[in-house]
Amino acid sequence: MVRPNAGTKGVPxxxxxxxxxxxxxxxxxxxxxxxxxxxxxADRAGISKPLIYNYFVxxxxxxxACLDRGGALLAEEIxxxxxxxxxxxxxxxxxxxxxxDLLEPQPYLWRLFFDPTAPSTGPIADSIALYADxxxxxxxxxxxxxxxxxxxxxxxxxxxxxxxxxGIVDSLMNWWMEHPEESAEQMMQRCMRLLTAxxxxxxx
Amino acid sequence: MVRPNAGTKGVPxxxxxxxxxxxxxxxxxxxxxxxxxxxxxADRAGISKPLIYNYFVxxxxxxxACLDRGGALLAEEIxxxxxxxxxxxxxxxxxxxxxxDLLEPQPYLWRLFFDPTAPSTGPIADSIALYADxxxxxxxxxxxxxxxxxxxxxxxxxxxxxxxxxGIVDSLMNWWMEHPEESAEQMMQRCMRLLTAxxxxxxx
DNA sequence: GCAATATGACCTTTGAGTAAGTTACCATGG
DNA sequence: CCATGGTAACTTACTCAAAGGTCATATTGC
Numbered sequence: 319m320v321r322p323n324a325g326t327k328g329v330p331x332x333x334x335x336x337x338x339x340x341x342x343x344x345x346x347x348x349x350x351x352x353x354x355x356x357x358x359x360a361d362r363a364g365i366s367k368p369l370i371y372n373y374f375v376x377x378x379x380x381x382x383a384c385l386d387r388g389g390a391l392l393a394e395e396i397x398x399x400x401x402x403x404x405x406x407x408x409x410x411x412x413x414x415x416x417x418x419d420l421l422e423p424q425p426y427l428w429r430l431f432f433d434p435t436a437p438s439t440g441p442i443a444d445s446i447a448l449y450a451d452x453x454x455x456x457x458x459x460x461x462x463x464x465x466x467x468x469x470x471x472x473x474x475x476x477x478x479x480x481x482x483x484x485g486i487v488d489s490l491m492n493w494w495m496e497h498p499e500e501s502a503e504q505m506m507q508r509c510m511r512l513l514t515a516x517x518x519x520x521x522x
Numbered sequence: 523m524v525r526p527n528a529g530t531k532g533v534p535x536x537x538x539x540x541x542x543x544x545x546x547x548x549x550x551x552x553x554x555x556x557x558x559x560x561x562x563x564a565d566r567a568g569i570s571k572p573l574i575y576n577y578f579v580x581x582x583x584x585x586x587a588c589l590d591r592g593g594a595l596l597a598e599e600i601x602x603x604x605x606x607x608x609x610x611x612x613x614x615x616x617x618x619x620x621x622x623d624l625l626e627p628q629p630y631l632w633r634l635f636f637d638p639t640a641p642s643t644g645p646i647a648d649s650i651a652l653y654a655d656x657x658x659x660x661x662x663x664x665x666x667x668x669x670x671x672x673x674x675x676x677x678x679x680x681x682x683x684x685x686x687x688x689g690i691v692d693s694l695m696n697w698w699m700e701h702p703e704e705s706a707e708q709m710m711q712r713c714m715r716l717l718t719a720x721x722x723x724x725x726x
Numbered sequence: 727g728c729a730a731t732a733t734g735a736c737c738t739t740t741g742a743g744t745a746a747g748t749t750a751c752c753a754t755g756g
Numbered sequence: 757c758c759a760t761g762g763t764a765a766c767t768t769a770c771t772c773a774a775a776g777g778t779c780a781t782a783t784t785g786c
Binding site for chain 4: 530531532533534535538569570571572573576
């Protein structure tokens, strides 16, 4: 009764790490690196701060672990879709569909890689650059294809269009976070409707 | 000699306030509220922290002053454009043109109102909500028009499309921040090219 | 008893915010 | 024409709280 919380809870390290990463990813993704405190994560996990430091060394280490897990997930999925044969807008929509499926339980994962409050130097910046490049490269590839079809090969135009494309994905993930009742399937159908509205029903 | 830095520099309050707001807006807009320190702003302005507190009361007060100045600027410009007669995509492009002109020296201003690390309660949240609503309402209006032309009146579709539109503006401002050599005029022409590429040259 | 899981209590750094004073300028009165 | 004092601009040197990070120790299963 004096120390109601003393002693082990018997949760294996891997399970605990997974749980911590889940909670940390949500916090980091939702509020950003700077506005997230390790103590808050520990609280939400029902454990003490030192356990987190024991497993992840530092706040940056924890963030990096989130990046690694999330980045691998995202990059692999986008790469898988890139190996398909969709081209132009179709490829974009296929990518979106994949992202919705993948991120159904956790749309905030996407934002980990576009966090302006994350450290801009050191291992974190490297890690972000790594995955952002990997994702960005595929986006760039898709956009280059699309623009090429329209006869535009200007590198800066392509760079800007890629940024816009990533921004679109970003805003859809944000919107999804504010409408959690929406399923991946519904999100995708909504996007199709938006696309046809934009193109006056002439797409497809 | 004992206190080489003591004493006034004789800069009138209004001038100093303007200078502080310029620097603070850039920091807040670039790195977010949580990742910005008052001391850093004071440093960049070449003054001491207490002077900032003297003029703006608190970090939140400073942020709010940035919001008020920037928000009025943005909202008034968007409202001015909304009173024009452009409709659908044209209205979007007109708005973009206005934003580029207005934000030529300071694209980061836009991000002040979409900062996930800003306090979510209190006067700041109110201020953000005020301007974000004002901007969002106009965006919503434009999007509703556009979607209506295509026969889509679903409120959630409109809400999502508005989010996407704001996300597009956001990503363009970010891209611009990374390409400061670009003029407002050039940005606009680039956007026109992107639009025609998207619509297969059939727009206009 | 040993290794894994776990914690309370601490240290340290960072950054928001403040108290008290300093410097320069300008208006007034003698 | 110079003392006097009021006020605006400005700073040094602090306080205090929150958050990152560490240490010694406790519980439990084998």
